[in-house]
Amino acid sequence: MMIDLVVIGLGHVGLPLAARACEAGLTTAGYDTDAEVVAGLGAGRSHIDDVDDGRVAGMLAAGFRVGRDPSVIGRAATVVICVPTGLTDDGAPDLAAVRAATADVAAALRPGTLVVLESTSHPGTTQDVVRPVLERVSGLRAGEDFHLAHSPERIDPGNRLFGLRNTPKVIGGCTPLCAKHAVAFYSRLVDTVVVAKGTREAEAAKLLENTYRYVNIALVDEVALYCDALGIDVWDVLHCAATKPFGYAPFRPGAGVGGHCIPVDPHYLAASADAAGRPLGLVSAARSALDRMPRHVADRAAALLARPGEPVAGAEVLLLGVAYKPDVGDVRHSPAAPxxxxxxxxGAHVVYHDPHVPEFTVDGTAVPCAPGLPRALAAADLAVLLQDHACYDTSLLMRAPCPVLDTRGRLSGPHVTQL
Ligand SMILES: NC(=O)c1ccc[n+]([C@@H]2O[C@H](COP(=O)([O-])OP(=O)(O)OC[C@H]3O[C@@H](n4cnc5c(N)ncnc54)[C@H](O)[C@@H]3O)[C@@H](O)[C@H]2O)c1
Known part of the structure; x- marks a missing residue:
């Protein structure tokens, strides 16, 4: 029996896509190499913040099946690849998962199938990495026998206003016919599609979006350090600048950038630019600025602790919010770790509090999880607000019995020091 959609990789991108497809009435299956992910979803348990267990139950009731057998790909009308594109240990783009998923698709590819790469990668990945393998192994031609496109995912975990359905979906086809098939597919799932000239333009657009955030966050981080040196209130500066109704997009400084995308994607763009002999100086400057922030936060914390009678060594420092962004439980590349x-x-004794993060390990050693916020604040010599989760009661934090270093510009009061 044919299946409308097979999603490869059921993580932060793949699972919401599969959920949306089920809700739109498409017969949908998932293929993932992770036994835990497959077992959890099969039992109705979600591992992704934005998809709750009730939604997974709805998917299963609609016929969604998930497994570790790639042969399911051979029954798909459309296959969407949503596997990770991280970095190697030395910081280079790592396409191992994309290559592995492509090999699985190639082995099962049938005429008429639409294949879409959603994983973020450098321009040329769909055309020069995915396409040749699909064509060589299957003996089929993209644009003639099957269709191939790139459609970058723009999902913003925790965003309650914009999700898969109402965020315009950029689509680039290997050929105009490929784009047409991809547009027809995504039009069943999203309100607006935007057709790029080709796959490379779609890939580059995604990298530009995230590099834009990366560079601008680095800029406000540097401005925060500059304002600190001059005794200027950076949060007031940001507030005033953000009142300009045109030509300015607000960004907030903090302990650094985290997650799967913002710290990673600019490396893909930079590596591609280097290979083309057109290095992007702004990206490397931004990286240096961002890399400085965790140490700067630790320095500020140490300075606050180094008051008479409060040495850093042995002091208890409470980190509040160790996820990489507010209101999610994802700690990948979180600046809380550095x-x-x-x-x-x-020599500080570090503990953490984060209602979204049940366990937090740094360099192989677990950071103790503080039991409850009032008790944790009472026990700490210093609290550092790293992520301003909506569930944090700001009045409780502002009345904390210990000093508080606020890296998010949310608190005020005699005990509070801002970044
Ligand atoms: N997380 C985000 O907010 C976000 C947003 C936009 C784009 N992206 C991009 O989407 C892609 C996926 O990211 P993610 O956050 O969903 O990753 P993830 O780690 O949450 O999920 C990826 C899933 O793919 C599975 N997988 C790995 N290799 C596989 C293979 N060869 N075959 C089948 N399954 C495999 C993993 O087990 C995992 O469950 C990345 O390229 C990322 O840059 C992520």
Missing amino acids: VARHLRER
Whole structure:
């Protein structure tokens, strides 16, 4: 029996896509190499913040099946690849999962199938990495026998206003006919599609979006350091600048950038630019500025602790919000890890509180999880607000019995020091 859609990789991108497809009435299956993910979803348990267990139950009731057998790909009308594109240990783009998923698709590809790469990658990945393998192994031609497109995912975990359905979907086909088939597919799932000239333009658009955030966050981080040196209130500066109704997009400084995308995607763009002999100086400057922030936060914390009678060594520092952004439980590349590392190096006893993160490990050593917020604040010598989760009661934090370093510009009061 044919299946409308097979999603490869059921993570932060693949699972919401599969959920949306089920809700739109498409017969949908998932293929993932992770046994835990497959077992969890099969039992109705979600591992992704934006998709709750009730939604997974709805998917299963609609016929959604998930497994570790790639042969399901051979029954798909459309296959969407949503596997990770991370970095190697030395910081280079890592396409291993895309290559592995492509090999699985190639082995099962049938005439008429639409294949879409959603994983973020450098321009040329769909055309020069995915396409040749699909064609060589299957003996089929893209644009003639099957269709191939790139459609970058723009999902913003935790965003309650914009999700898959109402965020315009950029689509680039290997040929105009490929684009047409991809547009027909995504039009069943999203309100607006935007057709790029080709796959490379769609790939580059995604990298531009995230590099734009990366560079602008680095800019406000540097401005925060500059304002600190001059005794200027950076949060007031940002507030005033953001009242300009045109030509300015607000960004907030903090302990650094995290997650699967913002710290990673600019490396793909930079590596591609380097290979083309057109290095992007702004990206490397931004990286240096961002890399400085965790140490800067630790320095500020140490300065606050180094008051008479409060040495850093042995002091208890409470990190509030160790996820990489507000209101999610994802700690991948979270700046909380280097902040904790720098504080530990100075001898501080680091504990954390984050209702979204049940366990937090840095360099193989678990950071103790503080039991309840009031008790944790009472026990700490210093609290550092890293992520301003909506569930944090700001009045409780502002009345904390210990000093609070606020890296998000949300608190005020005699005990509060802002970044
Ligand atoms: N997380 C985000 O907010 C976000 C937003 C936009 C784009 N993206 C991009 O989407 C892609 C996926 O990211 P993610 O956050 O969903 O990753 P993820 O780690 O949450 O999920 C990826 C899933 O793919 C599975 N997988 C890995 N290799 C596989 C293979 N060869 N075959 C089948 N399954 C495999 C993993 O087990 C995992 O369940 C990346 O390229 C990322 O840059 C992510």
